[in-house]
Amino acid sequence: MNQAAIDSLATRSDFRAIARWVEPNATVLDLGCGDGSLLALLAEELGVTGYGIEINDAGVLACVRQGVNVMQQNLEDGLRLFEDASFDFAILSQTLQTIHQTAAILRETVRVGKECIVSFPNFGYWPHRLSVLQGRMPVSKSLPYQWHNTPNVRVLTIKDFEALAPEVGIEILDRVVLHGGRAVRWGENWRGSLAVYRVRRGSNGAAAA
Template identity: 55%
Template sequence: MIARKTTRVRDQASGSGEPVAPQHVRADLARIASWIEPGSRVLDLGCADGALLAYLHKTKQVTGVGVELDDKQVIAAVRRGVCVIQQNLEDGLALFDDQQFDTVVLSRTLQSMHNTEHILREMARVARYGIVSFPNFGYWPHGWSILRGRMPVTGEMPFQWFDTPNIHLCTLSDFEDLALALQLRITHLATFNGKKEVKLLPGWRSTLAVYRFESPRLSEEA
Protein backbone atom coordinates (compact mmCIF):
# COMPACT_ATOMS: atom_id res chain seq x y z
CA MET A 1 0.00 0.00 0.00
CA ILE A 2 1.36 3.42 -0.91
CA ALA A 3 1.99 5.61 2.11
CA ARG A 4 -0.36 8.56 2.39
CA LYS A 5 0.56 12.10 3.44
CA THR A 6 -1.90 11.64 6.30
CA THR A 7 -1.45 8.54 8.44
CA ARG A 8 -4.68 6.57 8.52
CA VAL A 9 -5.51 5.86 12.15
CA ARG A 10 -7.73 2.91 12.92
CA ASP A 11 -10.12 3.10 15.85
CA GLN A 12 -8.42 3.05 19.21
CA ALA A 13 -9.81 2.48 22.68
CA SER A 14 -10.81 5.87 24.03
CA GLY A 15 -11.30 6.94 27.60
CA SER A 16 -14.95 5.95 27.27
CA GLY A 17 -14.09 2.34 26.38
CA GLU A 18 -15.48 0.09 23.70
CA PRO A 19 -18.93 0.91 22.31
CA VAL A 20 -22.04 -0.93 23.33
CA ALA A 21 -24.52 -1.13 20.46
CA PRO A 22 -28.06 -1.90 21.50
CA GLN A 23 -30.35 -3.03 18.71
CA HIS A 24 -32.04 0.36 18.43
CA VAL A 25 -28.77 2.22 17.78
CA ARG A 26 -26.97 1.93 14.43
CA ALA A 27 -23.46 0.50 14.60
CA ASP A 28 -21.90 3.71 13.26
CA LEU A 29 -23.76 5.83 15.83
CA ALA A 30 -22.58 3.52 18.61
CA ARG A 31 -19.02 3.98 17.42
CA ILE A 32 -19.47 7.76 17.33
CA ALA A 33 -20.85 7.62 20.87
CA SER A 34 -17.77 5.68 22.03
CA TRP A 35 -15.57 8.62 21.00
CA ILE A 36 -17.52 11.14 23.10
CA GLU A 37 -16.64 11.72 26.74
CA PRO A 38 -19.32 11.49 29.46
CA GLY A 39 -20.75 14.83 30.54
CA SER A 40 -19.36 16.69 27.53
CA ARG A 41 -21.02 19.30 25.33
CA VAL A 42 -22.13 17.96 21.95
CA LEU A 43 -23.46 19.63 18.81
CA ASP A 44 -25.11 17.31 16.27
CA LEU A 45 -25.42 18.87 12.81
CA GLY A 46 -28.20 17.38 10.71
CA CYS A 47 -29.41 15.53 13.79
CA ALA A 48 -32.47 14.04 12.04
CA ASP A 49 -34.80 12.50 14.65
CA GLY A 50 -32.32 13.09 17.48
CA ALA A 51 -31.49 9.41 18.00
CA LEU A 52 -27.78 10.01 18.64
CA LEU A 53 -28.27 12.87 21.10
CA ALA A 54 -31.00 11.00 22.96
CA TYR A 55 -28.70 7.98 23.24
CA LEU A 56 -25.78 10.12 24.42
CA HIS A 57 -27.93 11.90 26.98
CA LYS A 58 -29.15 8.58 28.37
CA THR A 59 -25.83 6.73 28.41
CA LYS A 60 -23.28 9.52 28.90
CA GLN A 61 -25.26 12.43 30.37
CA VAL A 62 -24.02 14.84 27.71
CA THR A 63 -25.38 18.34 27.17
CA GLY A 64 -26.51 18.22 23.57
CA VAL A 65 -27.92 20.52 20.90
CA GLY A 66 -29.08 19.44 17.45
CA VAL A 67 -29.43 21.37 14.20
CA GLU A 68 -32.00 20.12 11.69
CA LEU A 69 -33.96 21.65 8.82
CA ASP A 70 -36.69 19.10 8.09
CA ASP A 71 -39.95 19.84 9.93
CA LYS A 72 -40.89 16.21 10.62
CA GLN A 73 -37.43 15.35 11.89
CA VAL A 74 -37.41 18.38 14.19
CA ILE A 75 -40.73 17.29 15.69
CA ALA A 76 -39.44 13.73 16.13
CA ALA A 77 -36.30 14.99 17.87
CA VAL A 78 -38.28 17.23 20.22
CA ARG A 79 -40.47 14.26 21.14
CA ARG A 80 -37.31 12.45 22.18
CA GLY A 81 -36.51 15.33 24.50
CA VAL A 82 -33.70 16.68 22.32
CA CYS A 83 -33.00 20.43 22.12
CA VAL A 84 -33.13 21.30 18.40
CA ILE A 85 -32.45 24.46 16.41
CA GLN A 86 -34.18 24.50 13.02
CA GLN A 87 -31.70 25.89 10.53
CA ASN A 88 -30.11 25.18 7.15
CA LEU A 89 -26.50 24.10 7.65
CA GLU A 90 -25.55 25.85 4.44
CA ASP A 91 -26.11 29.13 6.33
CA GLY A 92 -23.16 28.30 8.57
CA LEU A 93 -22.74 28.08 12.34
CA ALA A 94 -22.46 31.79 13.17
CA LEU A 95 -24.92 31.47 16.06
CA PHE A 96 -22.37 29.34 17.97
CA ASP A 97 -19.32 30.74 19.75
CA ASP A 98 -15.73 29.59 19.25
CA GLN A 99 -15.04 26.31 21.07
CA GLN A 100 -18.54 26.32 22.55
CA PHE A 101 -18.69 22.52 22.36
CA ASP A 102 -16.38 19.62 23.11
CA THR A 103 -17.49 17.60 20.08
CA VAL A 104 -19.44 18.42 16.94
CA VAL A 105 -20.93 15.62 14.82
CA LEU A 106 -21.87 15.66 11.13
CA SER A 107 -23.29 12.22 10.38
CA ARG A 108 -24.04 11.11 6.79
CA THR A 109 -24.45 14.73 5.70
CA LEU A 110 -21.04 15.92 4.48
CA GLN A 111 -21.61 14.58 0.96
CA SER A 112 -24.73 16.72 0.51
CA MET A 113 -23.13 20.01 1.60
CA HIS A 114 -22.44 22.59 -1.11
CA ASN A 115 -19.47 24.14 0.71
CA THR A 116 -17.60 21.21 2.20
CA GLU A 117 -14.51 23.13 3.30
CA HIS A 118 -16.56 25.82 5.03
CA ILE A 119 -18.58 23.41 7.17
CA LEU A 120 -15.42 21.54 8.23
CA ARG A 121 -13.72 24.82 9.17
CA GLU A 122 -16.80 25.84 11.14
CA MET A 123 -16.83 22.50 12.94
CA ALA A 124 -13.20 23.06 13.93
CA ARG A 125 -14.10 26.55 15.14
CA VAL A 126 -17.04 25.68 17.38
CA ALA A 127 -15.66 22.48 18.95
CA ARG A 128 -12.46 20.86 20.15
CA TYR A 129 -13.19 17.67 18.21
CA GLY A 130 -15.20 16.89 15.11
CA ILE A 131 -16.74 13.64 13.91
CA VAL A 132 -17.91 13.14 10.33
CA SER A 133 -19.32 10.16 8.48
CA PHE A 134 -20.00 9.79 4.77
CA PRO A 135 -20.50 7.13 2.06
CA ASN A 136 -17.22 5.74 0.74
CA PHE A 137 -17.17 6.28 -3.01
CA GLY A 138 -14.12 3.99 -3.18
CA TYR A 139 -16.26 0.92 -2.37
CA TRP A 140 -15.28 -1.56 -5.09
CA PRO A 141 -18.78 -2.19 -6.60
CA HIS A 142 -18.96 1.54 -7.36
CA GLY A 143 -16.00 1.20 -9.70
CA TRP A 144 -17.61 -1.82 -11.35
CA SER A 145 -20.81 0.17 -11.94
CA ILE A 146 -18.83 2.97 -13.57
CA LEU A 147 -17.00 0.49 -15.81
CA ARG A 148 -20.43 -0.68 -16.97
CA GLY A 149 -21.34 2.91 -17.77
CA ARG A 150 -23.69 3.38 -14.80
CA MET A 151 -23.64 5.60 -11.75
CA PRO A 152 -23.42 3.49 -8.57
CA VAL A 153 -26.60 2.71 -6.63
CA THR A 154 -25.96 0.95 -3.30
CA GLY A 155 -27.29 0.84 0.25
CA GLU A 156 -25.42 3.98 1.35
CA MET A 157 -26.07 5.65 -2.02
CA PRO A 158 -29.61 4.51 -2.92
CA PHE A 159 -30.53 7.38 -5.23
CA GLN A 160 -30.50 7.63 -9.01
CA TRP A 161 -28.15 10.17 -10.61
CA PHE A 162 -31.01 12.59 -11.33
CA ASP A 163 -32.52 12.75 -7.83
CA THR A 164 -29.55 12.26 -5.52
CA PRO A 165 -28.84 14.78 -2.75
CA ASN A 166 -25.21 13.61 -2.79
CA ILE A 167 -23.18 16.24 -4.64
CA HIS A 168 -19.67 15.82 -3.17
CA LEU A 169 -18.73 12.15 -3.07
CA CYS A 170 -15.26 11.10 -1.96
CA THR A 171 -13.03 8.19 -1.01
CA LEU A 172 -11.21 7.75 2.30
CA SER A 173 -7.99 9.07 0.76
CA ASP A 174 -9.81 12.08 -0.69
CA PHE A 175 -11.12 13.07 2.74
CA GLU A 176 -7.74 12.56 4.37
CA ASP A 177 -6.14 14.88 1.82
CA LEU A 178 -8.73 17.56 2.58
CA ALA A 179 -8.29 17.11 6.34
CA LEU A 180 -4.55 17.58 5.89
CA ALA A 181 -5.08 20.74 3.84
CA LEU A 182 -7.38 22.14 6.56
CA GLN A 183 -4.94 21.14 9.33
CA LEU A 184 -7.47 18.77 10.90
CA ARG A 185 -5.55 16.04 12.72
CA ILE A 186 -7.33 12.71 12.30
CA THR A 187 -7.35 10.76 15.57
CA HIS A 188 -9.76 7.89 14.86
CA LEU A 189 -11.22 6.05 11.88
CA ALA A 190 -13.91 3.37 11.74
CA THR A 191 -15.36 1.89 8.55
CA PHE A 192 -18.53 -0.12 8.04
CA ASN A 193 -20.34 -2.25 5.50
CA GLY A 194 -23.92 -2.39 6.69
CA LYS A 195 -23.92 -3.35 10.37
CA LYS A 196 -20.44 -4.88 10.24
CA GLU A 197 -17.22 -3.01 10.90
CA VAL A 198 -14.56 -3.41 8.21
CA LYS A 199 -10.92 -3.83 9.29
CA LEU A 200 -9.30 -5.29 6.15
CA LEU A 201 -8.86 -3.08 3.06
CA PRO A 202 -11.41 -0.50 4.25
CA GLY A 203 -10.88 1.76 1.25
CA TRP A 204 -12.20 -0.98 -1.03
CA ARG A 205 -14.58 -2.95 1.20
CA SER A 206 -16.39 -0.36 3.32
CA THR A 207 -19.53 1.53 2.36
CA LEU A 208 -19.38 4.09 5.20
CA ALA A 209 -16.45 5.92 6.78
CA VAL A 210 -16.46 7.61 10.19
CA TYR A 211 -13.63 9.96 11.16
CA ARG A 212 -12.79 11.82 14.36
CA PHE A 213 -10.50 14.82 14.05
CA GLU A 214 -8.94 17.40 16.33
CA SER A 215 -9.38 21.13 15.83
CA PRO A 216 -6.15 22.97 14.94
CA ARG A 217 -7.00 25.37 17.77
CA LEU A 218 -6.02 22.67 20.27
CA SER A 219 -2.47 22.67 18.89
CA GLU A 220 -2.37 26.46 19.11
CA GLU A 221 -3.41 26.32 22.77
CA ALA A 222 -0.79 23.70 23.65
Protein backbone atom coordinates in the same frame (compact mmCIF):
# COMPACT_ATOMS: atom_id res chain seq x y z
CA MET B 1 -33.95 4.01 24.99
CA ASN B 2 -36.79 5.28 22.81
CA GLN B 3 -37.93 3.26 19.80
CA ALA B 4 -36.67 5.74 17.21
CA ALA B 5 -33.15 5.57 18.64
CA ILE B 6 -33.31 1.76 18.71
CA ASP B 7 -34.46 1.66 15.07
CA SER B 8 -31.75 4.09 13.95
CA LEU B 9 -29.05 2.17 15.82
CA ALA B 10 -30.10 -0.95 13.92
CA THR B 11 -29.64 0.78 10.56
CA ARG B 12 -26.86 3.30 11.24
CA SER B 13 -23.67 1.46 12.10
CA ASP B 14 -21.79 4.74 12.53
CA PHE B 15 -23.89 5.53 15.62
CA ARG B 16 -22.15 2.83 17.66
CA ALA B 17 -18.69 3.96 16.50
CA ILE B 18 -19.56 7.56 17.40
CA ALA B 19 -20.84 6.54 20.84
CA ARG B 20 -17.51 4.85 21.62
CA TRP B 21 -15.65 8.14 21.13
CA VAL B 22 -18.03 10.50 22.93
CA GLU B 23 -17.26 10.98 26.62
CA PRO B 24 -19.95 10.65 29.32
CA ASN B 25 -21.71 13.91 30.24
CA ALA B 26 -20.13 15.74 27.30
CA THR B 27 -21.74 18.64 25.48
CA VAL B 28 -22.56 17.75 21.88
CA LEU B 29 -23.58 19.65 18.75
CA ASP B 30 -25.07 17.35 16.09
CA LEU B 31 -24.95 19.05 12.68
CA GLY B 32 -27.65 17.80 10.34
CA CYS B 33 -29.19 15.77 13.14
CA GLY B 34 -32.14 14.37 11.16
CA ASP B 35 -34.78 13.02 13.53
CA GLY B 36 -32.51 13.45 16.57
CA SER B 37 -31.95 9.74 17.15
CA LEU B 38 -28.19 10.05 17.60
CA LEU B 39 -28.52 12.73 20.27
CA ALA B 40 -31.30 10.75 21.94
CA LEU B 41 -29.04 7.69 21.99
CA LEU B 42 -26.08 9.61 23.39
CA ALA B 43 -28.25 11.25 26.04
CA GLU B 44 -29.71 7.89 27.07
CA GLU B 45 -26.42 6.00 27.21
CA LEU B 46 -23.88 8.70 28.11
CA GLY B 47 -25.85 11.53 29.69
CA VAL B 48 -24.74 14.06 27.07
CA THR B 49 -26.43 17.41 26.62
CA GLY B 50 -26.49 19.64 23.58
CA TYR B 51 -28.27 20.64 20.43
CA GLY B 52 -29.08 19.36 17.01
CA ILE B 53 -29.19 21.52 13.90
CA GLU B 54 -31.59 20.46 11.16
CA ILE B 55 -33.19 22.23 8.20
CA ASN B 56 -35.89 19.71 7.33
CA ASP B 57 -39.30 20.39 8.89
CA ALA B 58 -40.05 16.71 9.47
CA GLY B 59 -36.68 16.20 11.15
CA VAL B 60 -37.20 19.17 13.46
CA LEU B 61 -40.65 17.88 14.45
CA ALA B 62 -39.24 14.40 15.11
CA CYS B 63 -36.54 15.92 17.34
CA VAL B 64 -39.14 17.80 19.35
CA ARG B 65 -41.16 14.61 19.80
CA GLN B 66 -38.06 12.85 21.14
CA GLY B 67 -37.28 15.69 23.54
CA VAL B 68 -34.10 16.62 21.63
CA ASN B 69 -33.06 20.27 21.67
CA VAL B 70 -33.04 21.37 18.04
CA MET B 71 -32.50 24.55 16.06
CA GLN B 72 -33.87 24.84 12.53
CA GLN B 73 -31.04 26.25 10.47
CA ASN B 74 -29.28 25.75 7.14
CA LEU B 75 -25.72 24.58 7.77
CA GLU B 76 -24.64 26.37 4.61
CA ASP B 77 -25.18 29.64 6.53
CA GLY B 78 -22.40 28.69 8.94
CA LEU B 79 -22.22 28.39 12.72
CA ARG B 80 -21.79 32.03 13.69
CA LEU B 81 -24.12 31.53 16.66
CA PHE B 82 -21.43 29.53 18.43
CA GLU B 83 -18.09 30.65 19.85
CA ASP B 84 -14.86 28.70 19.43
CA ALA B 85 -14.78 25.38 21.33
CA SER B 86 -18.38 25.83 22.50
CA PHE B 87 -18.95 22.05 22.65
CA ASP B 88 -16.91 19.07 23.75
CA PHE B 89 -17.91 17.28 20.54
CA ALA B 90 -19.33 18.47 17.22
CA ILE B 91 -20.67 15.71 14.98
CA LEU B 92 -21.26 15.50 11.22
CA SER B 93 -22.90 12.09 10.91
CA GLN B 94 -23.46 11.25 7.22
CA THR B 95 -24.08 14.94 6.59
CA LEU B 96 -20.87 15.97 4.81
CA GLN B 97 -21.97 14.57 1.44
CA THR B 98 -25.16 16.68 1.50
CA ILE B 99 -23.33 20.01 1.82
CA HIS B 100 -22.19 22.31 -0.99
CA GLN B 101 -19.65 24.31 1.05
CA THR B 102 -17.71 21.29 2.27
CA ALA B 103 -14.45 22.96 3.27
CA ALA B 104 -16.19 25.85 5.03
CA ILE B 105 -18.43 23.55 7.06
CA LEU B 106 -15.48 21.38 8.09
CA ARG B 107 -13.60 24.47 9.27
CA GLU B 108 -16.63 25.62 11.26
CA THR B 109 -17.15 22.15 12.75
CA VAL B 110 -13.62 21.93 14.14
CA ARG B 111 -13.88 25.54 15.31
CA VAL B 112 -16.94 25.02 17.53
CA GLY B 113 -16.07 21.51 18.75
CA LYS B 114 -13.06 20.69 20.93
CA GLU B 115 -13.15 17.35 19.17
CA CYS B 116 -15.27 16.35 16.20
CA ILE B 117 -16.60 13.19 14.62
CA VAL B 118 -17.26 12.97 10.90
CA SER B 119 -18.84 10.03 9.09
CA PHE B 120 -19.70 9.58 5.42
CA PRO B 121 -20.48 6.89 2.83
CA ASN B 122 -17.31 5.80 1.03
CA PHE B 123 -17.73 6.20 -2.73
CA GLY B 124 -14.58 4.10 -3.17
CA TYR B 125 -16.37 0.95 -1.92
CA TRP B 126 -15.88 -1.69 -4.62
CA PRO B 127 -19.56 -2.20 -5.64
CA HIS B 128 -19.79 1.58 -6.13
CA ARG B 129 -16.75 1.45 -8.41
CA LEU B 130 -18.24 -1.48 -10.29
CA SER B 131 -21.51 0.37 -10.86
CA VAL B 132 -19.64 3.32 -12.35
CA LEU B 133 -17.63 1.00 -14.59
CA GLN B 134 -20.95 -0.45 -15.76
CA GLY B 135 -22.13 3.05 -16.62
CA ARG B 136 -24.56 3.59 -13.73
CA MET B 137 -24.47 5.63 -10.56
CA PRO B 138 -24.32 3.30 -7.55
CA VAL B 139 -27.25 2.46 -5.30
CA SER B 140 -26.44 0.62 -2.07
CA LYS B 141 -27.29 0.50 1.62
CA SER B 142 -24.85 3.35 2.28
CA LEU B 143 -25.94 5.27 -0.85
CA PRO B 144 -29.62 4.29 -1.02
CA TYR B 145 -30.94 6.94 -3.43
CA GLN B 146 -31.22 7.06 -7.20
CA TRP B 147 -29.19 9.76 -8.93
CA HIS B 148 -32.31 11.85 -9.60
CA ASN B 149 -33.70 11.96 -6.03
CA THR B 150 -30.59 11.85 -3.85
CA PRO B 151 -30.02 14.51 -1.17
CA ASN B 152 -26.28 14.03 -1.70
CA VAL B 153 -24.49 16.77 -3.60
CA ARG B 154 -20.97 15.34 -3.16
CA VAL B 155 -19.40 11.93 -3.37
CA LEU B 156 -16.05 11.26 -1.73
CA THR B 157 -13.73 8.45 -0.81
CA ILE B 158 -11.61 7.79 2.25
CA LYS B 159 -8.53 9.00 0.40
CA ASP B 160 -10.35 12.16 -0.69
CA PHE B 161 -11.20 13.07 2.90
CA GLU B 162 -7.69 12.37 4.15
CA ALA B 163 -6.25 14.58 1.41
CA LEU B 164 -8.67 17.42 2.22
CA ALA B 165 -8.24 17.33 6.01
CA PRO B 166 -4.81 19.03 6.23
CA GLU B 167 -5.85 21.59 3.59
CA VAL B 168 -8.63 22.85 5.89
CA GLY B 169 -6.60 22.68 9.11
CA ILE B 170 -7.93 19.36 10.43
CA GLU B 171 -5.89 16.85 12.42
CA ILE B 172 -7.09 13.24 12.19
CA LEU B 173 -7.00 11.54 15.59
CA ASP B 174 -8.59 8.18 14.82
CA ARG B 175 -10.50 6.33 12.13
CA VAL B 176 -12.73 3.32 11.78
CA VAL B 177 -13.98 2.00 8.45
CA LEU B 178 -17.11 -0.14 8.50
CA HIS B 179 -19.13 -2.46 6.36
CA GLY B 180 -22.23 -4.20 7.63
CA GLY B 181 -21.53 -2.81 11.10
CA ARG B 182 -18.11 -4.49 11.29
CA ALA B 183 -14.70 -2.85 11.19
CA VAL B 184 -12.71 -3.32 7.98
CA ARG B 185 -9.04 -3.91 8.83
CA TRP B 186 -7.38 -3.91 5.40
CA GLY B 187 -8.18 -2.56 1.94
CA GLU B 188 -10.38 0.00 3.65
CA ASN B 189 -10.88 2.33 0.69
CA TRP B 190 -12.38 -0.42 -1.49
CA ARG B 191 -13.78 -2.84 1.12
CA GLY B 192 -15.41 -0.33 3.49
CA SER B 193 -18.77 1.29 2.75
CA LEU B 194 -18.76 3.79 5.64
CA ALA B 195 -15.94 5.82 7.19
CA VAL B 196 -15.96 7.43 10.65
CA TYR B 197 -13.25 9.87 11.76
CA ARG B 198 -12.37 11.47 15.06
CA VAL B 199 -10.72 14.82 14.33
CA ARG B 200 -9.88 18.20 15.81
CA ARG B 201 -8.64 21.60 14.74
CA GLY B 202 -4.97 21.48 13.78
CA SER B 203 -2.41 22.96 16.13
CA ASN B 204 -1.76 25.78 13.66
CA GLY B 205 -5.48 26.64 13.49
CA ALA B 206 -7.89 26.11 10.63
CA ALA B 207 -6.70 27.19 7.23
CA ALA B 208 -7.99 30.49 5.96
CA ALA B 209 -11.25 30.33 4.06
